[in-house]
Amino acid sequence: MLDKSRGKILICDDEEGIRESLKLILSNHYNLMVTDSGEQCVELVNNAPDIGLVLLDIKMPNVNGLEVLKLVKEKRPNLSVVIITGYKSVETASEAANLGASGYIVKPFKSDEILSTVGRLMEKINNKTK
Numbered sequence: 001m002l003d004k005s006r007g008k009i010l011i012c013d014d015e016e017g018i019r020e021s022l023k024l025i026l027s028n029h030y031n032l033m034v035t036d037s038g039e040q041c042v043e044l045v046n047n048a049p050d051i052g053l054v055l056l057d058i059k060m061p062n063v064n065g066l067e068v069l070k071l072v073k074e075k076r077p078n079l080s081v082v083i084i085t086g087y088k089s090v091e092t093a094s095e096a097a098n099l100g101a102s103g104y105i106v107k108p109f110k111s112d113e114i115l116s117t118v119g120r121l122m123e124k125i126n127n128k129t130k
């Protein structure tokens with residue numbers, strides 16, 4: 001039985017199609033917030049302590065995902081961030097890991113992949129806050 005009252009997930013991607021498919025995959029199970037901009041992502045994380053997990057795109061105009069990752073981790077070191085990117089790159093993946101990302105998913109993703117990664121992390125988050 002899923003308890004939607006627990007931690008929220010913030011989806012941050014500049015592509016509407018990706019935001020929509022993540023919403024379709026996750027909205028039955030989790031409370032979601034959605035943004036198309038890195039700046040707004042940082043602002044939301046700083047102002048909404050109930051966000052436990054961020055699904056974060058890398059390639060975005062203005063502030064890219066790695067910069068966003070760095071900024072949110074400075075303020076909220078325990079926040080879980082999963083990178084979802086169209087560019088499979090060993091350098092980017094290891095930089096993301098060094099900056100504290102909890103996962104790295106390459107587009108196009110399968111819904112199973114999203115659900116299992118998110119499920120595993122949200123379970124950890126919810127156990128901690130119980």
Ligand SMILES: [Mg+2]
Pocket residue numbers: 013014015057058059060
């Ligand atoms: Mg993008």
